[in-house]
Amino acid sequence: MTSAAGIEGLLRELAPQVLGVLARRYGDFADAEDAVQEALLAAATTWPAAGTPGNPLGWLIRVASRRLADQYRSDEARRRREELAASWSLASSPGPLPGQDNTGRDDTLILMFMCCHPSLTAASAIPLTLRAVGGLTTREIAAAFLVPEATMAQRISRAKAKVKASGEPFTLPPPGERAERLRSVLHVLYLLFNEGYASSSGPDLARTDLSGEAIRLARGLRASLPGEPEVAGLLALMLLTDARRPARTTADGELVPLAEQQRTRWDRRLIAEGVGIITAALQRGQVGEYQVQAAIGAVHDQAGSYADTDWPEILSLYGLLERMTGNPMVTLNRAVAAAMVHGPGAGLAMLDGLAERLGDHHRLRSVRAHLLELAGDTAAAVAEFRAAAARTTNLREQRYLTTKAAILANSQAR
């Protein structure tokens, strides 16, 4: 365990455990988080040359405690805490930890709840989670989101200040709030995954793989909460979506729609794992929206081709999801499935009235364009593709829609 990569993996594994111990001891998540971040940086600089200490967790706890003591010492207003911190840093106690178990699983779970606190927006919760639970450095997170390090550092410290202001103790939320709080955690991980999935194009070594991070965090969450079917559902959804990533963009990074993807490039190992997880989760009989989305992903991933897809099954799953969420975006997807089952007319009919709920949304335009094309109404399809291209805020989608309109317009002109 002396290679730089090995040390980095170990540090990221230990990061939430160290933070858990410190936060519980000192009762201050925000300050402890800073100290742990410094201890991790110290380890990353000294371990490759000096060798990994015999008890790396104990080493990190000691160093982080010392940093925390230094920090408190330099802050006159925190005199009382200084004494506490100083006494703790002297009592260097390697060996078994005073946590609930040796893996620090409960601490990691508490950290997740804190980082995805309802007082935070997803844009603040995501980087905080990546740092406190994922063990990434501020620099890595800044690079992943393409913002300067100083900007990201401020975003994280503001997020921590908000969590601190909420006055939440470092414990699991009370049982009555657990379900709602878990929903926040799942939502943050879901958005993190999407961020990575939408922005990735092939191997980009300079940028942290955010989808991979989301999957890693979801795996950790599932290990902490093995009995929660929605946690399993979210993990399965991520795996089943990520399995298609190699086929989702061209070598140039252009978008390839599901209908045209080369299915031999899909990752069979991820599909098998995702299908296994979602099948087991659904058997518990507590269906939730992530499980339904995963089930839809599983149907797509197991189909030999776009045409051979079990569209009636997908249509009924979207119907279920629509009833559960009332989300008009789901209705859009259901319209596509309806067109595949009953013909484009049925899909187009479902779009009527959606404009009132979605506004002049680019995705409504692009779905309508797609269905008009299927219906053979090329002129109308071209107009809708162009309108969709003008409204999207997504670069790849804009290129795709523009190209699509051009191809159709050309075919019509001939």
Place this chain on the structure above:
Amino acid sequence: MRFMLLQNYGAVESGCPPMTEWAPEDIKAHIEFQHALNRELTERGELVDAQGLAGPEQARFVVSDGAGAPVITDGPFPESKELLAGYRLVDVETAGRAIEIAAQASAAPGPAGAPIRAPIEVRQVLSAADPEV
């Protein structure tokens, strides 16, 4: 979501003269205002980049057909007021927040500290990410 806030050399709504004709302390206050705004945006975790551009006198237009030598046009340009003066690239949570920042930038102090009311063009940057549902 990211927004580019663009400001050009065009006339400002307050009708104040160009900065070269301001009193030195007004110029100083104006520059300090820009620095302070950038600091504030960094502290809020929103600033990605902010740059002022060299004046229109140093601008050049380059046109090429990819084969022959490019045609390079030096200033002065009759439409120099339409040239970009500077920009801020911000990463914010809502479009409303981008408007708020633009309003702050628009009210930068001019002669005697009066807001110059510069028109700020607010443009969303096409992003890679676009959450599905």
